[in-house]
Amino acid sequence: xxDLNSTTIKLQTELHERFNFQQFRPGQQxxxxxxxxxQNALGVLPTGSGKSLIYQFLAPHLNxxxxxxxxxxxxxxDQLARIQAAHLGKAAVLNSRLNVQDRRNILTHLxxxxxxxxxxxxxxxxxxxxxxxxITIGLFVVDEAHCISSWGPDFRPDYLRLGQVxxxxxxxxxxxxxxxxxxxxxxxxxxxxxxxxxxxxxxxSVDRPNLYLRTEFVSSDEEKWQRLQLLLEQRxxxxxxxxxxxxxxELALKIAETTKRQVAFYHAGLDNLARQxxxxxxxxxQLDVVVATxxxxxxxxxxxxxxxxxxxxxxxxxxxxxxxxxxxxDEQQALTLIFVSQxxxxxxQTRRQLNQIRPQTVTHFYEQILDETLQNxxxxxxxxxxxxxxxxxxxxxxxxxxxxxxxxxxxxxxFWQFLNxxxxxxxxxxxxxxxxxxxxxxxxxxxxxxxxQSLSVLLQRLNLPTLVAxxxxxxxxxxxxxxxxxxxxxxxxxxxx
DNA sequence: CGCTTTTGCCGTATGGCAAAAGCGGTGCCATACT
Numbered sequence: 235x236x237d238l239n240s241t242t243i244k245l246q247t248e249l250h251e252r253f254n255f256q257q258f259r260p261g262q263q264x265x266x267x268x269x270x271x272x273q274n275a276l277g278v279l280p281t282g283s284g285k286s287l288i289y290q291f292l293a294p295h296l297n298x299x300x301x302x303x304x305x306x307x308x309x310x311x312d313q314l315a316r317i318q319a320a321h322l323g324k325a326a327v328l329n330s331r332l333n334v335q336d337r338r339n340i341l342t343h344l345x346x347x348x349x350x351x352x353x354x355x356x357x358x359x360x361x362x363x364x365x366x367x368x369i370t371i372g373l374f375v376v377d378e379a380h381c382i383s384s385w386g387p388d389f390r391p392d393y394l395r396l397g398q399v400x401x402x403x404x405x406x407x408x409x410x411x412x413x414x415x416x417x418x419x420x421x422x423x424x425x426x427x428x429x430x431x432x433x434x435x436x437x438x439s440v441d442r443p444n445l446y447l448r449t450e451f452v453s454s455d456e457e458k459w460q461r462l463q464l465l466l467e468q469r470x471x472x473x474x475x476x477x478x479x480x481x482x483x484e485l486a487l488k489i490a491e492t493t494k495r496q497v498a499f500y501h502a503g504l505d506n507l508a509r510q511x512x513x514x515x516x517x518x519x520q521l522d523v524v525v526a527t528x529x530x531x532x533x534x535x536x537x538x539x540x541x542x543x544x545x546x547x548x549x550x551x552x553x554x555x556x557x558x559x560x561x562x563x564d565e566q567q568a569l570t571l572i573f574v575s576q577x578x579x580x581x582x583q584t585r586r587q588l589n590q591i592r593p594q595t596v597t598h599f600y601e602q603i604l605d606e607t608l609q610n611x612x613x614x615x616x617x618x619x620x621x622x623x624x625x626x627x628x629x630x631x632x633x634x635x636x637x638x639x640x641x642x643x644x645x646x647x648x649f650w651q652f653l654n655x656x657x658x659x660x661x662x663x664x665x666x667x668x669x670x671x672x673x674x675x676x677x678x679x680x681x682x683x684x685x686x687q688s689l690s691v692l693l694q695r696l697n698l699p700t701l702v703a704x705x706x707x708x709x710x711x712x713x714x715x716x717x718x719x720x721x722x723x724x725x726x727x728x729x730x731x
Numbered sequence: 732c733g734c735t736t737t738t739g740c741c742g743t744a745t746g747g748c749a750a751a752a753g754c755g756g757t758g759c760c761a762t763a764c765t
Binding site: 305306307329330353354355356359384385389390392477478479480501502527528529531532549553580581582583584585587588589613616620623 | 732733754755756757758759760761
């Protein structure tokens, strides 16, 4: 007891002295204590709760290099910049954007570094592994660890190799971090990454009391548009999620033409410059509305989004939670609204069936038989090639994909049931994700099952914070109108494919 | 799967019609090319 208390005080003193924070966010201290005691750990902590502080804090406490696996280059650069700005230790990013010389310099001087960031694809390269196996790894961190479950099977298979890599690297401690994980996803992470090793798990609740969750039933796309217009009368920082790049562009254009909102679209077909411009304009409130695909998300930290609309529904709880989580980061009241349409549900159903990789296709790929499906789908081919690089057997690939497709199907059904249910939506979100049962305060400002009220009445009651007068544009930034021109010039089909 | 959009055919100015095509979103990496 005394020991624990004195450790607590020491940690808090250090937090204050090194980082100038008064106290830990929930989970940080528990995870730190477990790791300092030599335990592997899995932390499920909400976005913005300071996950990266954990490994930053540990730098002076554990010998050896900290290897941090991150899914996106932009996230790596972000973290690198922060560590360098705060002088927390020598740090580097390893990825394909480096030239041969820089890459070799890093790999041959690994002992000089404290933090090394990279994507799983880089980490899994035999050459990289050889260098890493020759030095002491103090901490192995898998950031956004839910990617093991959500991206591993049918998008980025190298995520499935992290467990094997972890065993080869023999780090002193391994830490997995994520913001969203059900019991099943936690089990996946534990099994894939830690196998037989013991793991300390800390899980915070996913509940966000300042988010109002609303379902809005519609029978046509026209009806969506009618209701969206009501929401765009005020100057609220707004994020609209849609299912396709095409819809993103078309809806943004429609909004620009018919409302007073400053708007842009955002999807992965835009080049880096355009993406950065949209992000920056949105961050600085020079854009009111961004219409985006799921490309808009990880690593974008705008805290005052108070209206978040799912114009098209996502295909599962996991994506839904991640996406509504981008509203109300400032703890102010925010409205999240999802259009529920039978058509959209059927579209998702048929698309999922169409796009799944069939066992026969896998067999054809492994036996090098020409397969029509593969010829028509470069995406499927890329996934299979990644599996092959990772030395998966045909049977393993088929088994993994079959299981994943069953899971995806179930996830969609569960999410559809949720949207059509009449019990508290926030309660259901917690029931779905949280490990510990939690009772939600189900008041009038909770969700659309609370009481029937029209959209306009609800908007009055919620009293969302509107933006004040437009901020003065920063020098060198394009004005939104120019962004428009720019974005339409950069339409994806011209440059790619 | 079933619906919408594009293409191809006539044969020569414009449009009508049927057949065919298309049909998602997330990002690493490597390779081959400037």
